[in-house]
Amino acid sequence: MTMYSHSKLSTFEQCQLKFKYRYLDKIISETKSIEAFLGTIVHDTLEWLYITKSKENEIPSIDKIMEHYANKWEEDDNENVLIIKKGLIKKDYFNKGIKFILDYYMKHRPFDEKTVGVEKRIVIDLSESEGHKIQGYIDRLVHNPEKDEYEIHDYKTSNFLPKKAKFDTDRQLALYSIGVKELFGKDKNVILIWHYLAHNIKICSQRTDEQLEQLKKDILELIHKIESTTEFPPNKSALCSWCEYNSMCPLFKKEVSNIKQNTEEKTLDIWD
Ligand code: SF4
DSSP states (O other), X not given: OEEEOHHHHHHHHHOHHHHIIIIISOOOOSOEEHHHHHHHHHHHXXXXXXXXXXXXXXXXOHHHHHHHHHHHHHHHOOTTEEOOSTTOOHHHHXXXXXXXXXXXXXXXXXXXXXXXXXXXXXXXXXXXTTTEEEEEEEEEEEEETTTTEEEEEEEEOOSOOOOHHXXXXXXXXXXXXXXXXXXXXXXXXXXXXXXXXXXXXXXXXXXXXHHHHHHHHHHHHHHHHHHHOOOOOOOOOXXXXXXXXXXXXXXXXXXXXXXXXXXXXXXXXXXX
């Protein structure tokens, strides 16, 4: 049985060398981009908010939430958290997170939707005969008792807001909706909801059963491709600067050395 995840599939699509480093060679990188770090702390804080509300039957105050956020940031921060963008410091990202949480809190208070799970693990059987499964974690799962439908909530901390069409073809939450239907009933309506915290907006989408069946087939096809791949070439993209393996990637090292060389040559030209 092979277990896949949305992130494993996306990594293969983005760069096969990165896929090899992470999933075949199982190299664990010590470094983390500040964007990924911020995302983890914000997710943890929102998770804490809903768990605390459910345990104590009371909404935690904004001061308590900020205290949790700041403590978690301090606890997890270290020299391996890297800032890639020039001109920014850690404090800028810390403040960004404060704004995300404050805006979310003000907009969604009193958080009275019926949350039935946070960081909820789901496992989907793609093909019993081949034994391929996909697992994922839903940021927050909500049940709407009036409509007897489920909502999959996902928090995004990126500044980049994709076009609406992208949400109607997004794979990750569509996959999760297969898992939710397997758990609660195939006839259940499932709404996909993305919270773009930097923009303080939420975007919704849905899939038909036919679309979900097609998605399963497409994923199986991609898995077959992955499992028959023997060469894992690097793929240069704008994301390379944020790749945790760039210090060992031959293509990235070459790019950096070319940039350095060009800069040195230009400097020499000035002095000649
Ligand atoms: S630096 Fe770029 S090309 Fe190299 S492994 Fe990472 S994503 Fe792939």
